[in-house]
Amino acid sequence: MRYVERYGIDLRLGSKLVAVDGPARVATFERAGADGAVERTEERFDMLHVCPPQVAPAVIAASPLAGAGGFVDVDPATLAHPRFANVFAVGDVAGTSNAKTAAAARKMAPVAAANVLALLDGDRPAAAYDGYGSCPLTVERGRIVLAEFGYGGTLTPSFPRWLLDGTRPTRLAWQLKSRLLPWLYWNAMLKGREWLAAPAAHPGRGA
Ligand SMILES: Cc1cc2nc3c(=O)[nH]c(=O)nc-3n(C[C@H](O)[C@H](O)[C@H](O)COP(=O)(O)OP(=O)(O)OC[C@H]3O[C@@H](n4cnc5c(N)ncnc54)[C@H](O)[C@@H]3O)c2cc1C
Structure with a gap:
C-alpha cells in the first residue's frame, strides 16, 4: 500500500471491466455498491493494461x-x-x-x-x-x-x-x-x- 501511495495510484477494488471501446478509448466498469446495486461507469484512457479473467481451456x-x-x-x-x-x-x-x-x-x-x-x-x-x-x-x-x-x-x-x-x-x-x-x-x-x-x-x- 505504501507503493500505491508513493505512485499516486487511484486504487478502486471491486471494479470489473465489462467493455472496451478501443477507437473511442473508453473503458466501461461495473461496481457493486454497499446496497448491492451495480453502478456502471465509463473512463477515458490513454493506455489500457488488462488482465483477463482466469478461465479453464x-x-x-x-x-x-x-x-x-x-x-x-x-x-x-x-x-x-x-x-x-x-x-x-x-x-x-x-x-x-x-x-x-x-x-x-x-x-x-x-x-x-x-x-x-x-x-x-x-x-x-x-x-x-x-x-x-x-x-x-x-x-x-x-x-x-x-x-x-x-x-x-x-x-x-x-x-x-x-x-x-x-x-x-x-x-x-x-x-x-x-x-x-x-x-x-x-x-x-x-x-x-x-x-x-x-x-x-x-x-x-x-x-
Ligand atoms: C504475464 C504472466 C506472468 C507470470 N509470472 C509468473 C511468475 O513470475 N512466477 C510464476 O511462478 N508464475 C508466473 N505466471 C504464471 C505461470 O506462467 C503459470 O502459472 C504456468 O505457466 C502454468 O503452467 P501450466 O503448465 O499449468 O499451464 P500453461 O503454461 O498454460 O501450459 C498449458 C499448455 O497446454 C497447451 N494446451 C491448451 N489446450 C490444449 C489442447 N487442447 N491440446 C494440447 N495442448 C493444449 C497450451 O498451449 C499450453 O502450452 C505468469 C503468468 C503470466 C500470464
Missing part, C-alpha cells in the same frame, strides 16, 4: 473432468479427481484455490507423481499439496516482494526471514527472480530434476 471446461468453475475437479491436497480415481491435475488447470503460478505447478508436480505411484501400487495417497504459490511483485526496478503463501493465505516462506523477508520489497528477491530462478526453472524444473520441492507426506499417512 474450453476442452476441459466442457468435459466431465470439470468442477463448478470449469477447472479440473481435484482434492486440494492429493490433487486426485474425486470421481475419476486415475485422474490427477497440476498447474493452472487444477481447480484448487492456490495462486495460479508456475511456482505452484512446481510444487504440485511431485505431489501428483507420488500419489500416482501410490495409486499404481494399490495404496492410499502418499503426499499432500499445501496450496503453495509464489507471486513475485515487482514494485520498482531492483526490488521485489517475493510473496509466498499457501491455502488460506498462510505464509510459506522458502527462506528464513532474516535472509529474505517475503513481506517486504528486497533487492535479494530481485536478484533471485532475475538471475537464479530462470536457471532453476530451466535446468531443474523443466528437466525433471527437482530437489527443492519434495512433496510433504499426506497427514493421513504419517511422516
Whole structure:
C-alpha cells in the first residue's frame, strides 16, 4: 500500500471491466455498491493494461473432468479427481484455490507423481499439496516482494526471514527472480530434476 501511495495510484477494488471501446478509448466498469446495486461507469484512457479473467481451456471446461468453475475437479491436497480415481491435475488447470503460478505447478508436480505411484501400487495417497504459490511483485526496478503463501493465505516462506523477508520489497528477491530462478526453472524444473520441492507426506499417512 505504501507503493500505491508513493505512485499516486487511484486504487478502486471491486471494479470489473465489462467493455472496451478501443477507437473511442473508453473503458466501461461495473461496481457493486454497499446496497448491492451495480453502478456502471465509463473512463477515458490513454493506455489500457488488462488482465483477463482466469478461465479453464474450453476442452476441459466442457468435459466431465470439470468442477463448478470449469477447472479440473481435484482434492486440494492429493490433487486426485474425486470421481475419476486415475485422474490427477497440476498447474493452472487444477481447480484448487492456490495462486495460479508456475511456482505452484512446481510444487504440485511431485505431489501428483507420488500419489500416482501410490495409486499404481494399490495404496492410499502418499503426499499432500499445501496450496503453495509464489507471486513475485515487482514494485520498482531492483526490488521485489517475493510473496509466498499457501491455502488460506498462510505464509510459506522458502527462506528464513532474516535472509529474505517475503513481506517486504528486497533487492535479494530481485536478484533471485532475475538471475537464479530462470536457471532453476530451466535446468531443474523443466528437466525433471527437482530437489527443492519434495512433496510433504499426506497427514493421513504419517511422516
Ligand atoms: C504475464 C504472466 C506472468 C507470470 N509470472 C509468473 C511468475 O513470475 N512466477 C510464476 O511462478 N508464475 C508466473 N505466471 C504464471 C505461470 O506462467 C503459470 O502459472 C504456468 O505457466 C502454468 O503452467 P501450466 O503448465 O499449468 O499451464 P500453461 O503454461 O498454460 O501450459 C498449458 C499448455 O497446454 C497447451 N494446451 C491448451 N489446450 C490444449 C489442447 N487442447 N491440446 C494440447 N495442448 C493444449 C497450451 O498451449 C499450453 O502450452 C505468469 C503468468 C503470466 C500470464
